[in-house]
Amino acid sequence: MNNKHTKIRNLQELKAEISRLKALKNEQEVYLKTQFTLLNNKIEAPIRFFNTLKDNIPGVNIVQQLFSKSSNPDSDWLTKTLRIGVPFVMNRLFLKNTGVFKKALMLLLSERAVGQINQDKISGLLSKLTQFIRPKKKKNKAAQAENAVIKDEVNEYGIPSYSETY
Numbered sequence: 001m002n003n004k005h006t007k008i009r010n011l012q013e014l015k016a017e018i019s020r021l022k023a024l025k026n027e028q029e030v031y032l033k034t035q036f037t038l039l040n041n042k043i044e045a046p047i048r049f050f051n052t053l054k055d056n057i058p059g060v061n062i063v064q065q066l067f068s069k070s071s072n073p074d075s076d077w078l079t080k081t082l083r084i085g086v087p088f089v090m091n092r093l094f095l096k097n098t099g100v101f102k103k104a105l106m107l108l109l110s111e112r113a114v115g116q117i118n119q120d121k122i123s124g125l126l127s128k129l130t131q132f133i134r135p136k137k138k139k140n141k142a143a144q145a146e147n148a149v150i151k152d153e154v155n156e157y158g159i160p161s162y163s164e165t166y
Contacts (some may be wrong), residue, residue, distance in 0.1 A: 078122060082114040 008014050087107045095103050 076119045078119045079114065079117060082117060083111055086110045086114050 006013075006017065008017060087110050090106055090110060091103055095106060098106075
């Protein structure tokens with residue numbers, strides 16, 4: 001950088017000095033932009049490494065999906081909880097002496113299987129089961145006839161017709 005002050009004597013020297021300063025400004029901007037980009041890359045390198053490592057480990061994203069708002073309408077609290085609980089239970093109870101590869105494979109398969117289960121399917125299955133277990137109520141014909149007579153006497157406001165005054 002030239003810090004000495006130059007004496008400008010005419011209009012041509014002024015225009016030359018202005019163009020020199022614009023060129024110097026552009027060079028400095030380009031230099032600062034490249035330095036800023038290099039600094040960002042150095043700062044973001046550990047984050048990129050961690051994200052790459054996280055993406056290559058199966059099942060790590062399950063915890064993130066449990067607490068995030070998902071766009072999948074079939075994903076509810078039950079599905080999210082089962083995606084965490086089923087692999088944990090399987091690893092603790094059934095896959096104690098298996099290797100890491102088998103555990104990872106079972107984790108992926110159970111994650112896919114649990115994705116098909118949601119709260120609506122479970123409640124539908126439970127309602128079908130309760131309908132099957134409950135005994136069918138048989139009304140006797142006398143009680144049905146009595147209910148029909150009471151319904152005929154009640155008008156649309158719920159007041160029996162014989163209670164009206166004229």
